[in-house]
Amino acid sequence: MKKAFLSILLILAAAIPAKWHLEGGIQKKRQELKLGGTAISTELRSKLGQNLAVALLSGFRGIVADFIWLRAHSAWEKEIWYKLKEGIELAVILQPHCISFWDIGSWHMAWNASYGESVNPKYPSDAYRLKAQRDWIEAGRRFLEDGIRNNPDSYDLYFKMGWLIDQKFKDFNAAIPYLLKASTYPEAPTFVVRMVGHEYVKAGRHQEAYEWWKKLWAEDHEKQPQQLWHKIAQWGAEAEEKLGIPAAQRIFPSRHKPATTQPRK
Numbered sequence: 037m038k039k040a041f042l043s044i045l046l047i048l049a050a051a052i053p054a055k056w057h058l059e060g061g062i063q064k065k066r067q068e069l070k071l072g073g074t075a076i077s078t079e080l081r082s083k084l085g086q087n088l089a090v091a092l093l094s095g096f097r098g099i100v101a102d103f104i105w106l107r108a109h110s111a112w113e114k115e116i117w118y119k120l121k122e123g124i125e126l127a128v129i130l131q132p133h134c135i136s137f138w139d140i141g142s143w144h145m146a147w148n149a150s151y152g153e154s155v156n157p158k159y160p161s162d163a164y165r166l167k168a169q170r171d172w173i174e175a176g177r178r179f180l181e182d183g184i185r186n187n188p189d190s191y192d193l194y195f196k197m198g199w200l201i202d203q204k205f206k207d208f209n210a211a212i213p214y215l216l217k218a219s220t221y222p223e224a225p226t227f228v229v230r231m232v233g234h235e236y237v238k239a240g241r242h243q244e245a246y247e248w249w250k251k252l253w254a255e256d257h258e259k260q261p262q263q264l265w266h267k268i269a270q271w272g273a274e275a276e277e278k279l280g281i282p283a284a285q286r287i288f289p290s291r292h293k294p295a296t297t298q299p300r301k
Contacts, residue, residue, distance in 0.1 A: 101127050101130035101131040101134070101137075104123050104126050104127045104130070105123065105124075105127045105137065107119075107123050108120050108122075108123025108124050108127065108141075108144075111123055112144055112148060115152050117149040117152060117153065117172070120144055120145075120149065121145065121149070121175065124137070124141035124144065124145075124179070125141075125179075127141075128141065128182070128183070128186075132186040132187075133186065133187055135183075135187060135190050135192055135193065138179070138180065138182075138183030138186075138187065138193055139183075139192060139193065139196055141179055141183075142176040142177075142179045142180045142183070142196060142200065143176070143196075144176075145172050145173075145175045145176035145179055146172065146173045146175070146176025146177065146200055146204055147176070149172040149175075149176075150168075150169045150170075150172035150173045150176070150204075151169070153165060153168035153169050153171075153172055154166070154168070154169040156168065173200075173204045173205075176200060176204075177197070177200060177201070177204075177205075180193060180196060180197045180200060181197070184197065191217075191218045191219075191220075191221035191223060191224040191228070192218075194214045194215070194217045194218035195214070195215065195218035195224070195228050195231075197211075197214045198211040198212070198213075198214035198215035198218060198231075198235070199211075201214065202235065202238070208235055208238040208239035209239045209241075211235055212232070212235050212236065212239065215228065215231055215232045215235055216232055219231075219232050226260065226262055226263045226264070229252065229263075230252075230263075230264065230267075230268070232248055233245050233248040233249055233252070233268075233271060234271075236248060242275060242278055242279060243279065245271075245275055246272070246275035246276065246279055246281075249268055249271055249272035249275055249288075250272065250287065252268050253265075253268055253269070253272055253287065253288065269288050269289050272287070272288035273286070273288040273289065273290060276288060
């Protein structure tokens with residue numbers, strides 16, 4: 037992989053003079069040692085290595101970030117978790133608005149690394165394994181928080197945070213605000229909107245779940261043909277039964293259809 041990258045770097049290096057001519061600001065950026073608002077410190081140079089640092093200062097941020105991400109992927113395959121984390125964190129420093137880096141990175145930490153440590157035979161006891169597992173889950177949560185701060189207009193990261201809190205912390209009340217936020221984005225898939233109602237149910241907040249199903253049911257069904265209206269009707273009817281809503285006040289179709297009798301011959 038290193039040899040291939042060096043070959044690419046040599047090819048790209050030949051284009052540097054033309055790139056500088058077309059983008060006169062590159063020299064200024066090099067002098068300021070800035071990249072996307074992030075200072076290229078001695079520590080960052082050390083983590084990148086000489087070749088990657090040269091490429092970075094030459095204006096090839098995306099290529100460097102992709103190469104670092106591939107290195108992190110290799111660490112995942114080898115289950116070298118600290119190398120995985122280091123690579124992921126370095127990649128998002130270089131490309132802070134790449135949603136997939138934040139999304140997949142948090143998954144690697146909170147799911148893959150946490151599971152790997154939970155069954156790691158090198159630890160002397162289950163208590164050590166449990167602590168290591170929890171530490172990685174928490175690392176994934178903190179990583180997603182950073183992703184949201186860098187990308188506040190991405191529904192996906194809000195949803196992934198709600199999902200992580202639901203699955204790994206079982207704190208359904210804490211997950212609801214993130215799922216609610218994700219549901220407000222027009223580009224959010226319909227399953228995100230439905231998940232809010234289910235999260236209310238998991239949290240034991242049945243009245244709020246009922247209000248949510250009513251809110252969805254009041255929307256124009258024809259404009260949202262992909263929405264699972266028959267399932268929303270079912271969940272709304274279940275909420276009405278659980279809350280003891282009087283029959284005259286119910287708005288959802290009954291789940292119990294009257295039996296039909298066959299005409300006698």
